[in-house]
Amino acid sequence: MDPHRVGPTAVRPESVHVALTRGMVLEDRQTGFVGAAVAVEKSGGKHLVVLEDRRGVHRAFPLGPGFWLEGRPVIVDPPAPRRRPPAGPVSAGGRRLTASGSYAVEGKRARVARASRIWVEGKHDAELVEKVWGDDLRHEGVVVLMLDGVDNLEEVMAAFGPSPQRRAGVLVDHLVPGSKESRIAEQVRAMPGGENVLILGHPYVDVWQAVRPARVGLQAWPEIPRGTDIKHGTLEALGWPHADQADIARGWQRILATVRSYKDLEPSLLGRMEELIDFVTAPGTR
The missing domain is CATH 2.30.30 (SH3 type barrels.)
Structure with missing residues (x-):
């Protein structure tokens, strides 16, 4: 019935x-x-x-x-306003800081979501961005969405329809000269409205490597042979369980738990995320 x-x-x-x-x-x-x-x-x-x-x-x-x-x-x-107690470190002047190092805006509601958006490649990228920049993004009303792979970027941007007021910021892995990611980025920039899309990336094959290796007791992330899945290979090199997708998910959560603030991330990721946030919240955007 x-x-x-x-x-x-x-x-x-x-x-x-x-x-x-x-x-x-x-x-x-x-x-x-x-x-x-x-x-x-x-x-x-x-x-x-x-x-x-x-x-x-x-x-x-x-x-x-x-x-x-x-x-x-x-x-x-509409959603009930969320008033969360301030968290994070305190500056020398006694003001509360967010995990990204910004001054926390206490007692203010998160703003309604902007039309401008930021995309990241996948779930792990989104979780890392949320942990470090989540408070800042809610304050600015910026929604972070997942591409589920950079191969979907052209289709997603065509559907989004970027404009001077409706901007798109995109964070991708392994954005280095000659990579597949760099070729896709150039194709998107050439699309109609592509000048309103900012595509930035870090040099690492996977966002795991944007976490400072010292957080998991390493001097450097292991070199994974070509043809071996980087997540599987990394967990194997660490001596952690790596048999299936559940082990990979648990391994990532174990790494993510070591991240306390922006100080635990590599500068090559920090700078790119700050640029993307500035781009989608610039005056004249919505």
């Missing part, structure tokens, strides 16, 4: 208000589109929720009535 159908003698359920949370799975009652909430935007004075379906398709819908949540009609309100 369709859980949305109301019989002739049944009482139609009354819509209730719910505050939007990230990951909340909603169904738009008019179109039937079902997806998880990944961002909130403000356009024309209205709040929009961006839903992502299981195929990775994104669609935006006005917040308010017209949604199903777990089989019941709901009115979706």
Whole structure:
């Protein structure tokens, strides 16, 4: 039986208000589109929720009535403001710092998401960026999305449609002369609107190597032979479990847990991320 159908003698359920949370799975009652909430935007004075379906398709819908949540009609309100206690180190002057080294803005709500975006290659990149720059990005309203591989960059940028006010910043691995990544970057820059896309990268094959090796007790990250998966090879060189994807996930979490602030990352990543944030938050962008 369709859980949305109301019989002739049944009482139609009354819509209730719910505050939007990230990951909340909603169904738009008019179109039937079902997806998880990944961002909130403000356009024309209205709040929009961006839903992502299981195929990775994104669609935006006005917040308010017209949604199903777990089989019941709901009115979706903007997210409740998050007031988190200040965390991180303290400067010599007594001011709290974020993990990126910026002064923490205490007692201020995260701003509504910008139209401009930053993309990173994958899950591990996104988790590292969140750990170090998460507070700064929320303060600026910058959403970080995953490409799931640099090979998708042209398609993602074509769908995004960058403009002078709607910029795209992209962080990629192994952006060195002659690499596949550098060739794709040049192709994207030549696309319509490509001048509004800033593609930067670090020289490492994988973002793992942007963590200072001393954090895991090494003087340098091991050299992994060509043809060997770098994550698998790194864990093997460290003497950590490396048999399957679950071992790789646990190994990365073990490395990520050693990162306390920007001081635990290599400068070649730090500078690139700061440039990307400046690019998508420059005056005149939205």
